[in-house]
Amino acid sequence: MHSCKPKWQRLVSSGVAALSISGLALAAPPQFGQPVSGQELAAWDISIGPSGEGLPPGSGSAVDGEAVYQAKCQSCHGEEGVGKPADPLVGGVGSIGSEATLKTVGSFWPYATTLFDYTRRAMPYDQPQSLSANELYAVSAYILWLNGIIDREQKLDAATLPQVQMPNRDGFISAWPPG
Amino acid sequence: MTTKLVRSRLAREIEQATPAAPQRRTFLKHSVALAGAVTGAGVLTRASAAALEVPASMTTPGRPFSSYGQPAATEAAVQRGILQPYGELAPGAGVSMTPLQDLEGVITPSGLHFERHHNGVPEIDPAMHELLIHGLVARPLRFSMAALARYPRASRICFIECAGNSFFNAFPEPQQMSAGMIHGLVSCSEWTGVPLKLLLEEAGIDPAGKWILAEGADAAGMSRSVPLEKALDDAILALFQNGERLRPEQGYPLRLVLPGWEGNMNVKWLRRIKVTAEPTQTKDETSKYTDLLPDGKARQFTYEMGVKSLITQPSLGTQLDGAGFYEISGLAWSGAGSISRVEVSTDGGANWVEAELQGPVMDKALTRFRLPWDWDGQATQLMSRAYDSEGNQQPLRADWKPQYHGSNIYHYNAIQTWQLSAAGEISNAFV
Numbered sequence: 001m002h003s004c005k006p007k008w009q010r011l012v013s014s015g016v017a018a019l020s021i022s023g024l025a026l027a028a029p030p031q032f033g034q035p036v037s038g039q040e041l042a043a044w045d046i047s048i049g050p051s052g053e054g055l056p057p058g059s060g061s062a063v064d065g066e067a068v069y070q071a072k073c074q075s076c077h078g079e080e081g082v083g084k085p086a087d088p089l090v091g092g093v094g095s096i097g098s099e100a101t102l103k104t105v106g107s108f109w110p111y112a113t114t115l116f117d118y119t120r121r122a123m124p125y126d127q128p129q130s131l132s133a134n135e136l137y138a139v140s141a142y143i144l145w146l147n148g149i150i151d152r153e154q155k156l157d158a159a160t161l162p163q164v165q166m167p168n169r170d171g172f173i174s175a176w177p178p179g
Numbered sequence: 180m181t182t183k184l185v186r187s188r189l190a191r192e193i194e195q196a197t198p199a200a201p202q203r204r205t206f207l208k209h210s211v212a213l214a215g216a217v218t219g220a221g222v223l224t225r226a227s228a229a230a231l232e233v234p235a236s237m238t239t240p241g242r243p244f245s246s247y248g249q250p251a252a253t254e255a256a257v258q259r260g261i262l263q264p265y266g267e268l269a270p271g272a273g274v275s276m277t278p279l280q281d282l283e284g285v286i287t288p289s290g291l292h293f294e295r296h297h298n299g300v301p302e303i304d305p306a307m308h309e310l311l312i313h314g315l316v317a318r319p320l321r322f323s324m325a326a327l328a329r330y331p332r333a334s335r336i337c338f339i340e341c342a343g344n345s346f347f348n349a350f351p352e353p354q355q356m357s358a359g360m361i362h363g364l365v366s367c368s369e370w371t372g373v374p375l376k377l378l379l380e381e382a383g384i385d386p387a388g389k390w391i392l393a394e395g396a397d398a399a400g401m402s403r404s405v406p407l408e409k410a411l412d413d414a415i416l417a418l419f420q421n422g423e424r425l426r427p428e429q430g431y432p433l434r435l436v437l438p439g440w441e442g443n444m445n446v447k448w449l450r451r452i453k454v455t456a457e458p459t460q461t462k463d464e465t466s467k468y469t470d471l472l473p474d475g476k477a478r479q480f481t482y483e484m485g486v487k488s489l490i491t492q493p494s495l496g497t498q499l500d501g502a503g504f505y506e507i508s509g510l511a512w513s514g515a516g517s518i519s520r521v522e523v524s525t526d527g528g529a530n531w532v533e534a535e536l537q538g539p540v541m542d543k544a545l546t547r548f549r550l551p552w553d554w555d556g557q558a559t560q561l562m563s564r565a566y567d568s569e570g571n572q573q574p575l576r577a578d579w580k581p582q583y584h585g586s587n588i589y590h591y592n593a594i595q596t597w598q599l600s601a602a603g604e605i606s607n608a609f610v
Contacts, residue, residue, distance in 0.1 A: 032329055033320030033381050036311065041319060044311050044451060047392050047402060050460045076268060085268050097475015101586050103466065108477075111460045118462040121400030125269050125298065128398050172469065176406055176480035 046129075048117040052162030055116065059157035060138025062145035068135045069142050072124045081105075081146050086125075090146040093167050106147025110172055112156075112164035116140050137161065257281040259291055260360045271299025271398070274341070276363030279491045279510065285537070285545040286336070287366035289421050293442075294428045295341050295364065297399035301448055305432040308396070310378075310416070314453035317383030324418075324432050330373040333415055335438060337543045338512045340365035340484045342441035342468050346588035348576065348595070353607040358494040361607065362595065365512065367545035368420045370436045375414035379407075379454070388454035392461070393435050396450040403444045404458035405437065409482070413438050416449065439514030439543040440482040441590075443468050471584035484514030485592035486573050488521055488548070488565035499603030502556030507534070511546045513567035518546040520566040525552055527560035527596075528575075528610060534563070542568075554599075560608060561597040576609050 048054040060068075069081075077083060081090030081104075092102025105115055120136050122128050131139070137156045144150045150164060250257065259275035275294040277287055287293075294300075305324045313319035341364035347354040348361055379391075384407070391410050394402040405414070415436045417425060425431040430447030437444050443463055458464065458480070469477040488511035493499060507525070511518045517540050522531035537547035548563070565573045576593035598608035 029377065029381070030330055031381055032326035033312070033318070033322050033378065034326070036313065036319040036321050040321075041311070041313055045313065045453065046400065047394065047453060047459050047461070049455060049457060051457075086265060096471070096477075097473070097584060099585075101471070101475075101584065105466075109466050111465065114460050114462055114465050117459075121402070122298065122398070122462075125272075128298065128400070171475065172465070172477050172479045173472075174480050175478050176482065177408075 046117075046121055048113050048120075050111045050113050050162065052113055052158055055113070055158035055161060056133040057158065058133030058137055059155045060134050060136070060141055061155045062138070062142040062150070062152045064134070065138035065140070065142025065145075068131070068139040072127075072131065072135075073139065076125065081143055089143050093147060096168060096171060104147070105143055106149060106167065108168050108171070110166055110169045112140065112144060112149075112161050112166055115143065116161060257291070259293065260357070260363065269298070271296050274364060276359050277366045278357070278359040279363050279365075279489075280358040280494050280496060282491070283508075283547075285367055285510070285541075285547050286421065287368060287545075289368065289423065289426050289429070292339075292366040292368060292420070292426070292429055293341065293364045295442060296397070296428070297401050298397055300428045301397045302427070303396060303432060303448060308432055308450070310433060310449060311451045312378055312382045312454070313451075314392075314455055315385035315388035316379075316454050317385065318381075320378070320382050322378065327373055327416065327418065327433070330377055332371055332418075333374045334369060334371035334419075335413075335415070336367065336369045336541050337436070337438040338365055338367040338484075338545050339436070339442045339445050340487075340512070340514070342443055342481075342484070342589045344442075345487075345591040345593075348593065348607075348609075349580075349588040349591045351585075353609050355495065355607055357496050358489060358491050358595075362489050364442065365510075365545070367512075369422065370415055370417040370434075371419035371422075372415045372417040372433075372436070375416055375435070375452075376411045378416070379410060379452075382454075384454055387456050390455045390458050392451075392453040392455055392459045393444070393446040393449060394451040394453075395430075395446045396448040401443075401446060401463065402459065402461045403446060403463055404455070404461065405435075405444055406480075406482075407454070409437055409440065437482075439484060441468065441484060441514075444482065468589060470589045471587045473581070473584050475584065481590060482514075484512075485590055486513035486515065486518075486565050486567040486571040487511065487592040488518075488563045488573055489595040490523070490561055490563050490597060493561070493599075493605060494597055495605045495607055497605055499554065499599065499605075501603065502554050505552050505554055507550045507552050507561065507563075509534075509548055509563050511536075511548055511563070511565035512544065513565065513569070513571060514543060515571055516568035517542045517544075518548075518565055519568050521546075521548040522564045522566075523548070523550045523552075524562045524564070525554075525559060528562055531564065556601060558601045559599050560610070561599060561605075562594050562610070564594055 076086035077089050089105045092104045092107035095102045141156045145152050261275045263273040265272050277291050277293045308324055310322040344364035345362045389407050390404050392404050417434045417436045433449045435446045435449050469479045470481055471477050490509040492508045511521045521534045523534045524531045534548035534550040540546050574593050579593035596608045596610045598606045
């Protein structure tokens with residue numbers, strides 16, 4: 001770009017302004033990105049969409065999840081997810097919109113995949129990304145079971161977690177695209 | 180306002196220092212009569228030149244240079260107000276709020292820009308930080324910070340406002356807090372960096388790609404889905420804020436800036452962009468940052484911040500010093516475009532007067548308005564009402580509330596009413 005300047009100035013001074021501008025614009029767009037291999041991507045890509053894309057191998061049920069919850073979650077989210085000092089995870093199903101609206105995983109969250117994704121990336125608060133895939137499936141199952149959404153023995157894995165029908169799945173209206 | 184306060188403070192000092200000085204009221208009348216022609220200091224000199232002495236600062240050398248300047252020690256009280264809803268349990272979750280009542284103009288000093296963190300401010304070594312772009316693209320790419328620094332840059336002045344800003348005013352009863360503690364989750368900076376469009380085009384977007392997921396490198400892995408239209412429109416990967424590298428609490432070394440859209444989507448410490456066919460339905464676009472309606476349905480993906488304004492001077496915490504001249508001043512903004520008009524009422528909404536807008540009025544940026552006002556000393560209510568270039572008008576609180584479920588606090592953009600007592604005290608009121 002710098003080396004173009006004298007030429008640009010010469011062209012402008014000789015009155016060929018239009019040509020000079022198109023000459024500048026011809027500079028190729030920069031390409032400084034480095035290619036990434038699929039293997040490299042796998043470690044970085046921790047997000048899970050509502051279809052379950054990105055869920056890791058592994059499984060767990062509420063039976064397995066109770067111990068995980070008690071060890072890793074209960075000190076903040078209370079016994080059986082009732083909350084306090086941190087947000088409640090359980091209860092309030094059917095309350096949304098009433099005077100006693102209580103937003104919890106069970107009453108408000110539209111996708112079970114979000115529970116897995118958020119727990120993996122952000123919890124426990126002092127040790128995010130520390131839970132194994134089996135622990136994550138199990139503790140997710142435990143919270144869903146406490147909310148009466150799945151059976152205690154039901155195993156959750158990459159195939160079954162996205163199939164869980166959350167009570168408030170139809171409780172959202174998309175404002176995008178507008179109009 | 181500031182001028183008036185300075186004058187009255189000086190007047191008090193003069194009264195104390197010189198018994199023969201004119202009474203305060205007389206002095207103020209005199210100074211207002213001269214306002215516009217001379218400065219407050221000029222008035223003072225005329226009124227009581229005999230009282231002044233050469234200040235010590237003129238008779239001793241000042242301190243030498245500093246490699247990075249700091250505010251005056253006597254301004255130490257101008258600080259962000261911090262709220263940590265989980266206390267010691269999660270000290271890095273919460274907000275700090277811009278002290279709007281203490282600031283002037285439209286640019287927020289970088290050290291006073293509001294903060295919203297979900298698990299603290301990460302320490303990131305820019306030499307180790309990379310941005311990954313992948314998903315529905317022809318070429319997944321990684322970018323070092325050194326590589327990002329080589330791209331052509333875009334720069335714009337725009338506000339960032341948390342979608343939960345002004346949540347205290349969504350409560351059933353008015354909270355008695357400063358303008359900054361109520362509305363200080365909005366700030367305005369010049370953001371400079373790489374247009375996101377350039378990098379997405381380099382990676383080559385698959386026709387099936389309609390959204391991006393933007394993810395931060397913080398301990399909450401804060402992530403939001405953004406429609407591709409916005410990413411290709413005016414999204415900037417900011418490297419600089421107000422001319423210097425981003426502050427750590429504003430996303431150093433890389434932040435996604437989406438002008439006019441809710442603050443939560445302006446992902447800080449940006450590490451990854453994944454092009455997807457559908458929104459990812461992250462925690463912060465489902466369980467949070469969705470707007471509950473009266474029927475219990477939640478409106479999702481309400482990105483644009485509504486047209487809004489408030490009077491910052493005078494505001495709660497200002498003690499008015501009797502009837503007379505005051506400048507009313509405040510801020511207006513809209514995520515839909517630029518501010519076209521701000522009206523001020525000094526009689527509780529019965530009459531509205533158009534305020535002067537401080538130019539240049541910029542798209543999706545804070546806009547300062549001013550109105551000279553002669554207070555008659557009676558109790559009244561001060562309000563401001565903003566309009567934007569897209570025909571939107573700021574609503575009354577009484578009209579905003581019924582649009583949502585009573586518990587909703589997001590996207591509060593209603594008119595702020597300051598109740599002024601005859602004693603010159605200001606409180607927060609709901610209208």
